[in-house]
Amino acid sequence: MTEVAARLQGCQRRLTLAALATHRNATEITLLAVSKTKSADAIREAAAAGQRQFGESYVQESIDKILLLVDLGLTWHFIGPLQSNKSRPVAEHFDWVQSLDRLKIAERLSQQRPRHRGPLQVCIQVNISNEPQKAGVSVDELPAFAAAVRALPGLQLRGLMAIPEPSSDPLQQRQPFARMRALFDDLRQTDHQIDTLSMGMSDDLEAAVAEGSTMVRIGTAIFGSRV
Ligand SMILES: *Cc1c(COP(=O)(O)O)cnc(C)c1O
Numbered sequence: 001m002t003e004v005a006a007r008l009q010g011c012q013r014r015l016t017l018a019a020l021a022t023h024r025n026a027t028e029i030t031l032l033a034v035s036k037t038k039s040a041d042a043i044r045e046a047a048a049a050g051q052r053q054f055g056e057s058y059v060q061e062s063i064d065k066i067l068l069l070v071d072l073g074l075t076w077h078f079i080g081p082l083q084s085n086k087s088r089p090v091a092e093h094f095d096w097v098q099s100l101d102r103l104k105i106a107e108r109l110s111q112q113r114p115r116h117r118g119p120l121q122v123c124i125q126v127n128i129s130n131e132p133q134k135a136g137v138s139v140d141e142l143p144a145f146a147a148a149v150r151a152l153p154g155l156q157l158r159g160l161m162a163i164p165e166p167s168s169d170p171l172q173q174r175q176p177f178a179r180m181r182a183l184f185d186d187l188r189q190t191d192h193q194i195d196t197l198s199m200g201m202s203d204d205l206e207a208a209v210a211e212g213s214t215m216v217r218i219g220t221a222i223f224g225s226r227v
Helices: 003-021 040-048 059-068 084-093 103-112 142-150 170-190 205-210
Strands: 030-034 053-056 075-078 096-100 120-125 155-161 196-198 215-218
Touching: 003 030, 003 040, 003 205, 040 059, 053 059, 059 075, 059 084, 084 103, 096 103, 096 155, 103 120, 103 142, 103 155, 120 142, 142 155, 142 170, 155 170, 170 196, 170 205, 196 215, 205 215
Parallel strands: 030 053, 030 215, 053 075, 075 096, 096 120, 120 155, 155 196
Antiparallel strands: none
């Protein structure tokens, strides 16, 4: 077994245990492998071990890898900051964008999405810890922003994503995740296509699952540290 395959198995085990601990079914939680800065070969190893969904943060390197690995039929999620002058390759090559937080970019992605690919699946990023200069819409802006995104024909709104302020205390980790869960439940009341609450990374997966995450985004614990 390759090292990536072994680490992947370790993450699946963590996910299963975290789900069990809060009486959830692990099959309702998607493991997104965050492969930013990692080589196409590392992604191939993870794919050979059964991983299908990958997250990337940097436009140029991710497009190179997507084109190189097109034979594998993987699903690609853009999860990083997106500048409007780089929206076109993302609209053309990704399946999901989870870091949507500006209407101008949402409009461009909708316009630039090739018809034959169907709508781009999107999550709105929420600045849940209210950190100045951090990406994401504020909680106050969320309802209006969600309504505007829903109106765009090239996008399909699937849910919310957040990167809370890091904390090493498991109880403190849960607070922003619980606030996200409440926002997610509100949004779902009016829109039945909403099914994705993307939260939890290598260091806080358990807290996120306990609060209802449906997708955890794991980089370091699968591919090793990024230096
Ligand atoms: C890098 C990144 C991750 C993965 O973080 P790890 O701590 O390596 O698991 C998850 N989400 C986003 C948005 C990221 O940029």
